[in-house]
Amino acid sequence: MVNRDDIAKSALETLPITVAVIDHDGEILLTNEAWREFGPGEPDDHVGTDYLATATVEDEHARRAVEGLEDVLDGRRETFAMEYPCHTPDRKQWFLMRANRFRVDGDVRVSIVHLEITERKLAEIDAAESADRLREQRRALEHVLDRVDGLIRDVTDAAVGAGTRDEIERRVCRRLVDTDPYCLAWIGRLDVTSGRIAPSEWAGRDDVPLEDDGLLLGSDERHPAVRAVETDEATVVQNVEAVAEASRWWPVGVDTAVESVAAVPIRYNDVTYGVLVVFADEVDAFDDRELLVLESLAGTIATAMNAIETRRMLTSEGVVELEVAIEDSSLFLTAIASELDASVTFRGQTYDGDGTPLVFLHVDRSAGVVEAVTDLERIADVTTISSSDDGTLLELTLDDGVVTALADHGAVLRRFDTDATVADVALELPSSQSARSVYDLLDDRFDRVELRSYRETERPTETPQDLAARLESSVTDRQLMALRKAYFAGYFAWPRPVSGEELAESMDISRSTFHQHLRAAQRKLLDELFDGDPTSEG
Structure with missing residues (x-):
């Protein structure tokens, strides 16, 4: 007949948890294999050892265990359980201790089980830390939303309420530096004649004048303002210490530590009014959320500037006269002049009933004009209006939209002549911003564009x-x-x-x-x- 005690003892040996049985005095009567192999050194069953005496009195968890076991041994409670850490130099670990009171032939016995709960405890700690992080992020987000809401509202009020562009720039810069972590803000304007960005207004925590560092477009200048204007995209440097030349991006004599900088183009449709540059006293201050706010503010500023510029154009008699030379064989005028070995003069432009632009050109040649022009790219259709010994007047339907694009920018063509290499273009534009926009349009489209003349003048009433x-x-x-x-x-x-x-x-x-x-x-x-x-x- 199978001995039940033998079965129980054998089963106890196979359990993956440490188990011991103590008597009423706390003496260890029995342990299993997991108990004997736990801990450093050689296996030890600790049988005959006073379990309660092994607890370290100075250890808080040991004191709790002893008090709980004494309560169970004395019959004040039937069970006791507690969780406790038991870290080693190599890893952190936690255990669950559970004691249960029972009797054998009338004698009190207590089983003590130690179950490792490290994975569960780490999961609980991670969940608690995640909850703390989420609460902190929520508090930070609420703070950011309050700050952003106030900032956007104030900047919008400043931009919309201003009567001049100078006033917009002044109000916006002052409002930005009142917002942490911003410590300096400046707005730069574009000089179409020199291709430079010149700070026009700034505000900072320290009363130090901002030097005009002559930021030149088209150079190897790495200043965020230059890159923002050239790429038409916001540019961010999250740690200025990582950029060697960043020391000169900041006014000399300012005590505030500069850690990061963002530059955002101020652009309305395809007209660039300038660039907004903001410095912060924190590393990584311009995350995606912060950058989105600045881009929104730059859009508001550009809209307000456009409204002021439009009002000024309606009441002002000023006009910008711009002359450029374009050297590019793909320009339709140059292509015609090269193909015909003749001079070509732009006479004007109109539109047919479908809105298709029609361009009128005079070519100082009579023979073979239509045949030569018809085969050129970007020429959809050619009609001879008149022909004489002095030359041929052509009406062209173009696939090349440069003339239409100039008109869309408010440009009035005063001269558009060419020989086989260089086109001479004279334009009138309503503002310096539109002049810069037109120059950028031409510079982007053609191989070589040279600015020959730029003049702001008064136009007749x-x-x-x-x-x-x-x-x-x-x-x-x-x-x-x-x-x-x-x-x-x-x-x-x-x-x-x-x-x-x-x-x-x-x-x-x-x-x-x-x-x-x-x-x-x-x-x-x-x-x-x-x-x-x-x-x-x-």
Whole structure:
């Protein structure tokens, strides 16, 4: 017959937990294999040892264990359990101790089990730390949201409420440095003639003037402001100590420690007004969330500047005259001049009924013009308006949108001539920002663009553009096209190089219809000149 005590003892040996049994006096009566092999040194069953006496009195966890075991031995409680650390130099570990009171033949016995719970404890600690981190992140986020909300509101109020661009820049910079961790903010403007960024307004915690370091576009300058303007994207340096030349990004004599910097272009549509540069006294101050706020602020600033610039343009008589030379064989004028070995002069531009731009060019050559031009890239269609010994007047439908792009920027073409290598372009623009935008447009599109002249001047109170705008609002599209075609073709010169029948054919209408459109447009033009009634029928 199988002995149950033998089975129990054998089973006890296989358990992966440390087990011991003590008597009423605390003497160890029995241990299992896991108990004997636990701990450093040779295996020891500790049988006959006073278990309670082995506890270290100075150890808080040992005192708790002894008190709990005494309660169980004396019958004040049937069970006792506690968790305790038992770290080694190599690893951290935790155990669960559990004591249960029972009797054998009337004698009190207590089983003591030690179960390792390290994995569970580490998971609990990690969960608690994660909860703490989440609470801290939530508190930080609430703080950031409060700060950001106030910052965006104040900067928006400052930008929208300002009456001039200078006032916008001054208010914005002062408000930014009132916000931790920002310690300096400045706004730089672009000089179209020199290609430099010049600080126009700044504010900082220390009253030290900001030096104009002459940040040059197109150089090997690594300043974040230069890179932000050249790439049209925000540029961040999270640790300025890692950049050798960063010491000169900061005013000399300022005691505040500069740790990071962000530069954000101030851009409205495709017009760049400048760059916003913000310094912080913390490393890694400009994370994605912070950068998104600055980009939003830069957009608000640009919108406010555009509104002020628009108001100024409507009331000011100022105009920017810009002259550039373009050397690029892909420019349609240069390609035509090179193919024909002739000089090409831009006469003007209009639009057909579908809004497709039509460009009028004069080529000082008569033979083989259309055939040569038709085969060129970027030329969708070619029509000869007139031809004489002096040259050929062409009407082109272009795939190249440079002329349209210039018009979209508010540019008025005053000259656009070329030989086989260099195109000479003269433009009038409403502001220095639009001039810079146009220059950047040309510089990005063509191989070589040279700035030959830049001048800000006063335009007359009544401009041809004003007259043209009123005329365009009073005539039909076909009337305006007839008038422009006649003018660009030299129809009003004497002797006429082109007939009304030829112009009518170019518009795919009859000669009588062409003259009807032309005379109606002429009368409305004269009405504008002599204060007539441009709304009268005809």
